[in-house]
Amino acid sequence: MNLIQIILLVGLAGTMVLAFVILRNQLIGRLFFLGQFLLGGFFVIFPDITSKLAKKLGVGRGTDLLFYLFVVLFYLTALVFVAQIRKLNRQMTELARQIALLKK
Amino acid sequence: MERNRPKTIILVPAYNEREEILRKTLDTLRESGFPIVVIDDGSEVELSLYLNGLNGVTVLRHPVNLGQGAALQTGMDYALEVGAEAVVHFDADGQHDAREIPALLDTLTNGADLALGSRFLRKEDKVAIPWARRLLLRGARCVNFLFTGKWLSDAHNGFRALNRKAMEKIRITENRMAHATEIVALARKASLKIVEVPVHIQYTDYSRAKGQNWQQSLNILLELLLNKLF
Numbered sequence: 001m002n003l004i005q006i007i008l009l010v011g012l013a014g015t016m017v018l019a020f021v022i023l024r025n026q027l028i029g030r031l032f033f034l035g036q037f038l039l040g041g042f043f044v045i046f047p048d049i050t051s052k053l054a055k056k057l058g059v060g061r062g063t064d065l066l067f068y069l070f071v072v073l074f075y076l077t078a079l080v081f082v083a084q085i086r087k088l089n090r091q092m093t094e095l096a097r098q099i100a101l102l103k104k
Numbered sequence: 105m106e107r108n109r110p111k112t113i114i115l116v117p118a119y120n121e122r123e124e125i126l127r128k129t130l131d132t133l134r135e136s137g138f139p140i141v142v143i144d145d146g147s148e149v150e151l152s153l154y155l156n157g158l159n160g161v162t163v164l165r166h167p168v169n170l171g172q173g174a175a176l177q178t179g180m181d182y183a184l185e186v187g188a189e190a191v192v193h194f195d196a197d198g199q200h201d202a203r204e205i206p207a208l209l210d211t212l213t214n215g216a217d218l219a220l221g222s223r224f225l226r227k228e229d230k231v232a233i234p235w236a237r238r239l240l241l242r243g244a245r246c247v248n249f250l251f252t253g254k255w256l257s258d259a260h261n262g263f264r265a266l267n268r269k270a271m272e273k274i275r276i277t278e279n280r281m282a283h284a285t286e287i288v289a290l291a292r293k294a295s296l297k298i299v300e301v302p303v304h305i306q307y308t309d310y311s312r313a314k315g316q317n318w319q320q321s322l323n324i325l326l327e328l329l330l331n332k333l334f
Contacts, residue, residue: 093170093279097178100164104182
């Protein structure tokens with residue numbers, strides 16, 4: 001078990017919790033997604049850092065490291081979107097229901 | 105006797121039901137003497153166009169299609185609004201027998217809060233079920249037990265009756281077909297009395313084509329799981 005595996009496992013398991021927090025707290029969600037952009041920009045400006053970081057964590061190349069991080073972030077984003085859509089669905093149902101009852 | 109029974113409304117959710125089938129169902133229902141509410145779940149052709157003027161029938165219409173669960177909840181919101189003491193959920197396609205409504209309502213009068221029709225309590229009802237459906241239903245009751253903790257002989261039967269207390273405690277949020285399990289789960293949570301009543305379901309080629317196949321059943325299971333997470 002090298003460091004990257006631990007990080008990814010914690011990341012995947014923690015995705016649910018993080019999604020939950022992001023959905024409840026608008027500020028945290030915005031800070032989180034802003035942070036991703038800043039991190040992405042940082043890696044673009046200093047690409048060698050990804051290679052050094054990768055070595056430290058037990059990953060072959062910097063590219064691989066970025067890819068793994070991307071997978072976890074993708075799951076997180078997908079979870080947040082699905083939850084938002086379900087919430088919208090519930091609200092839409094209530095609206096349609098009120099229309100049906102008003103027009104009876 | 106009608107006088108002893110609480111004020112009851114029959115709820116008939118309908119979506120794109122063929123006119124002659126729905127009319128036939130409503131005609132037999134009107135013989136029962138109870139007020140009927142058809143919930144048009146966003147049918148492409150507004151059901152009120154050919155239902156308007158039918159005595160004893162009120163039509164509510166969803167502006168968009170939401171699903172049978174949502175349609176039933178809208179019907180129950182209406183029933184509560186007008187002071188109904190009980191509602192009966194009744195399929196639009198003619199599968200249910202209106203003559204069995206009194207049996208369901210009597211169960212409520214005798215202390216039940218939720219009366220659920222079951223095809224598995226009498227031999228003649230059981231053998232009438234197409235074998236593939238029977239197999240799916242046997243699986244469905246296991247899934248139902250897993251999610252609700254209440255063992256039912258028939259976990260996916262749309263023929264049910266609820267009293268006012270049950271309507272107040274149960275709010276269906278599963279818009280589509282997972283509502284059957286949700287109703288039982290919520291009833292258990294509210295400690296409502298659930299009783300199964302033998303009913304006969306009439307299968308025709310028309311209704312068979314509409315029923316649950318295994319893909320829809322898998323979809324319902326996934327829907328129930330997803331809801332546990334979100």
